[in-house]
Amino acid sequence: MAKGFFALVLHAHLPYVRHPEREKYLEENWFFEALTETYIPLVKVIDNMLNDGVDFRITISLSPPLISMMADDLLKERYLKHLDRLIELAGKETARTRGTEFENPASMYFNRFHEIRDVFVNRYRCNLLHAFRKHRDSGKVELITSGATHGYFPLMKNREAIKAQVTVAVDLFTRHFGSPPRGMWLPECGYTEGVDEILKANGIQFFFTDTHGIMFATPSPVHGVFAPLYTSAGVAAFGRDLETSKQVWDMHSGYPGDYNYREFYRDIGYDLDLDYISPYIGENSIRIDTGMKYYRITGKTDRKQVYDPGIADERAAEHAGNFLYNRGKQVEYLAACMDRPPLVVSTYDAELFGHWWYEGPQWIDYLLRKMHYDQENVKTITPWEYLNQYPVNQVSSLPMTSWGHRGYSEMWLDPANDWIYRHLHKAEERMVEMAQAYPAAEGFQQRVLKQMARELLLAQSSDWAFIMKMGTSVEYAEKRTKDHIARFNRLYWGIKNNDLDEDEVKTLEITDNIFPDLDYTVYRSDKSNVLPMPRKGEGQGIRNHTVLMLSWEYPPKTVGGLARHVYDLSRALAAQGEEVHVVTCHVPGAKPYELLDGVHVYRVHPVHMETHGFLDWVERLNMAMIDCAHNLLKSHHFDLIHAHDWLVAQAGKVLKESYRVPLVSTIHATEFGRNRGIHNETQRHINQIEWGLTFESWKVICCSRYMAREIAQVFQLPADKIRIIANGVEVKNVIPRVVDPGFRSKYALPFEKIVYFVGRLVPEKGVQVLIQAVPQIIKKFPNVKFVISGKGSYQEELYKLAEQLGVNHKVYFTGFADDDTRNMLFACSDLAVFPSLYEPFGIVALEAMATRVPVIVSETGGLSEVVEHGVDGLKVYPDDVNSLASAVLRILSEPGLAEKLSHSGWEKVNSVYNWGFIAAETIKVYREVVTEAGSVGFASGQ
Incomplete structure (x- = not known):
């Protein structure tokens, strides 16, 4: 078994140079030289390894300009003419040098140019993209893309400019290769905050950064550059290994500087008589490289010795062996320090191999063959394969970096180019x-x-x-x-x-x-200051109030129950004649503005600069919300602002004071309640923000009598300031759209019952109590499975708890479940359990009841108000394993009781907790606030 992995990554790029206005254009030679010396030789190497059955992996990024030039008919035609001139010149040189010390290299070029032409014309019909697609389809080569024109992201002013570079690149790649790339080479490895979110929105799973991009991440990487990091957007970043870079890249101490290799800077285009060489160089007899170079590096001297291809080939094989030996020692050392096999990522410009280092393609050939045939310690791999084998990796925030001189933007921002x-x-x-x-x-x-x-x-x-x-x-x-x-x-x-x-x-x-x-x-922009502004009255029906609603989450961004509440409430309000504008946080892939079921939704992006923690991010989100609202208020008159929870408190308060618009808030949960007290400075800070929001609000809405008592006590609010309006559930949204007969079998056998929990995996949700009850339950009722959906900060502890209790074969963690999966799990479950230690309301219990599933809930908070014990569900003592185990066994063992509870629960949801009623109650609060604000002269400053 391999002790470590090696990922060879080649970045293939040239600027887009195409000049149809002239027959010959000097700079087009950049492309022609690269084809002859790098890309076609590389294709030959890969073809030969595939034909010989070598098991290898290599990752190649093909930039969109290079792809476009390879696909261009005019450039193909011109390249063939260029190649034919080279063959003609090499033929003349073979005759001219016969019997001299230059005969051997001249003959080598003559044969090599013919081979290049054969591969290009006969094997691939002048379309190298077909070659790369074949390599990709073999499973041995991972093709990825780069920026559309290799623009340097950190120095772009607008997010939309970066987005265009990424989106256009992905679209072009997909058109040529049939499916989108999984990875991207950031141009110049230039990373800056927010790039990962754009990558994620375009389906990119990984990218590369220079060494310091990983090493200076926050928190610091546990495994250095030898394992990837995930950004907060969930995109993997792979860092360059310095040791392998120096061995190959360095022109002096690295392999390419060996004295036996070909000298790049001596070309017959400069050395031979002008009359003789003029047909094969630039217009007006401008001397340029022809690609035919007869000398080896020799040393630091002008007296160069003649190049010997045979000796150079031997050195390439030796250097490949040396490189492999060093990798073996490297991974052996690293493996002893890591909890997984280390990954050595070696990233290079593709043109290093062949163009600058003439023997580079031979070295790659020898290296990959030796890795396959000669040892077992180091195995080649692609980044995508590594992520699939080791999907759990550290999450960190990456700094702005590049792989340019000194590691930042100095190369691209200099007095020579800053204009x-x-x-x-x-x-x-x-x-x-x-x-x-x-x-x-x-x-x-x-x-x-x-x-x-x-x-x-x-x-x-x-x-x-x-x-x-x-x-x-x-x-x-x-x-x-x-x-x-x-x-x-x-x-x-x-x-x-x-x-x-x-x-x-x-x-x-x-x-x-x-x-x-x-x-x-x-x-098209996804920034708040240029969002489209619909005219007042656009939507449906006659409006009673125009409401500016603030919420940090809104579908498709769904972290907890707040998103679903705001979504259903806003739609129900719109259906009853309110004009509702929701300002929320952006989510990759979602539109910055949408009119959804009569609700105007604006998704804003926090200010584009580095943040230092969640509270800092919240502050930037509020700044973006305020910016968006300023623009909305230029074209709209809002009757009131409705803020949901503390994360949007700053925006609500600033807008209230700036425009004298009355503020209503809904408190969905408190920091005091979530943590059963205030225990540290962060909690104290959030508690203070919550108090400030309730203080500034004209009315404070909460979802249960329990929550009303809590916020009155915690924030010292007078009773006449608090309004209780229950949460609701849209029954049609929890009924499965498709019933898959085989779906249930993924989680349980036909004779097994399913007990289901869905929610955030945090201590206050009490999942640990359910897992602790499993041994008692299965002892008396063994044919049962416990399915748990959700994610959160407590999930690792829950995994360990199930394992420690020896019940992990009975407990199935699904991870986050989208709406369709959740609905199907409800539909095939026999019981839903919500053993919360703290729960302001518990909308998920209503969702279970809406699917006719009997429920067990803790007698805490709003849950105790939703369920009437023995009528439409069972209640148990919070944090009581025995109480919970007894209730579960009772429902599993009494089908008649289960049927009675599920039917009564369904009737309650449809009569008491429907969003039409909830919206009507909310409108009453709006009218009350607008009337009171007007009566005391709180006039709008809009």
């Missing part, structure tokens, strides 16, 4: 503006907007800033940047002033033709 950003940032803003203004453009207008997006993307390529900093092809890089910005601005003002013509746009479409299927609406 570009004011233009790029302005273009970003204008593109977002246009996407907002024209959400459904058609015809010529749509073509213009798509071309604007192409020009912006092309201007953002990190290559231009890099070239300016390095001082190489500066004139070309500056020209490309200026040209794309100028074209973008011309189109922007043209569409604003309606002075564009067909021929002008068509010329740009031919010149900059990347991303033919680009959807410009990817730039």
Whole structure:
């Protein structure tokens, strides 16, 4: 068995260079050289290993510009001409050098160029993407993507610009390879806060960062770079291993600097007579590399010795063996320190292999074969495979990093290139503006907007800033940047002033033709300050009040029962004539604005900067909510604000005072109740926020008499300020849409009963009491399974408890259950148990009753008010194992009782706890508040 894993990752990228306006263009040679020296040799290596049955893994990121150039017919045609010129030159050189010391390398190039042509033309019909797709389908090669034009994310001003780079890249990859990528190479490994959420929204499961991106994470990584970290969005980050990087990457101490390898900086394009070589170099006899180099590195001397391909090949094999030996020692050492096999991630620019290090593809071939044939300690793997084998990893917050000089943004923000950003940032803003203004453009207008997006993307390529900093092809890089910005601005003002013509746009479409299927609406903003503002009255019916509702969660973001409450209440209010605008937190994949069942929903993103904990994040969420509300208040008159729980307290209070709009709050639970007291500074801080919210509120709504007593006591509220309105349940939302006959068999045998719990796995929900009762229950009633759905901070302790009690074969943890899964589990359960230690209301008990499942609840909080003991359910003492075990056994053993309780529970839900009644009671509170506010002169300042 392998002691550790090795992930070889190659990043394949070139800037998009295509110039149809001229027959030959010098910079197109970048692509042609890369095909000849790197990509086709790499394809050959992989083909040969597949043919020989070698078991290997390699991860290759193909950037969208490179994919687009490989697919471009014009560039294919030009590459063939380039290749034929090389073959012609190599033929002449073979004749010229015959009988000299250069005959051997000249013959090597002649044979090599013919092999390259054979692979390109005969094997793959000029389509290398077919080769990479074949490799991907073999299961040995993981293909991933990169940013649409390799734009550097940390220096982009707008979130939408990053989103466009990711979304366009994923779409292009999917079009060419048939399915989306699972991973992404962040351009220049540039990571900044919020990028992970955009990746997650686009289905990306993992990405790579430089070493310090992992090592400086918070909290610090337990396993260093030898295991991935999850970000808060659930995307895995893999860090580069420094040791393997230095061995291969370093041109002096690394393998490529060996004196027997080919010298990169001596080319016959410079060495031979101009008259002889001029047909094979640049226009106007500009000397450029031909790719034919006859010398080896030799040493730090100008007197170079002739290159010997045979000796170089031997050195490549030796270096592969040395690399493998070092990896064996490395993983052996690391394995002793870790709870899993270590993962060594080696990330490189693909063009290092072949272009810069001519023998690089041979080295890869030898290395992967040796790993397969010569040892068993180190096994190759892809990041995706590692995540599947070891899905549980540490969660940390990653800092802003790159793999550029000194590890941050110095390479792309320098006096040589900093002038570009004011233009790029302005273009970003204008593109977002246009996407907002024209959400459904058609015809010529749509073509213009798509071309604007192409020009912006092309201007953002990190290559231009890099070239300016390095001082190489500066004139070309500056020209490309200026040209794309100028074209973008011309189109922007043209569409604003309606002075564009067909021929002008068509010329740009031919010149900059990347991303033919680009959807410009990817730039539509998900930030609060540019959300669409519906006009007052838009929706259904005559409105009684216009309500601004604040909630930190709202479907599809569902953490607890609060999201479901606000969702059902807002819809029920809208159905009774209220105009409801809900401002909530964004969720990846959801629209920033939607009109859902008459409810206006705005999803805002916390301010784009690094946070230092949950409370800091809450503050930024409130700032985003306030920002959104400011914009809404420009076009709407709100009668009142309705804030749900402490997480939106700051926004509610600020908006109340700024616009003199009366505030109503609903307290769903208190920090005092959740923790059965206040025990630390964080709890004291939250308790103070809750008190401030109730103090500033005109009326405070709670869901039960129990909660009314609690908030009156904890916050010293007068009785006339508190209103009790129960929670409700929408029966149709808990009835399974599809009944799968085989669904139940996943959890229990046909003769076994199912006892079900669903909720957050936290101590106050009392799941530990249920698990502790299992041994007593199965002793008397063995044919039963306990199914537990949910996740939370206490889940690991619950897993351990089941194992310690020897009942883990009877307890099935499903993890988080979506609505459909939950509904089907309710439908096939024989009993639902909710043994809470603290529960303000317990809407989940109503949901169980709505599905005709008998329920057992703790006699605590609102649960004791929902269930009438012996009539529509059973109640047990909180935190009492014996009481709970007896109640479960009673229902399992008495089918008649179970039927009676389930029928009575169903009738209660449909008569007492329906959302129409609850909405009507809430509207009464709204009327009361608006009337009282008006009577004391609390006039609106809107």
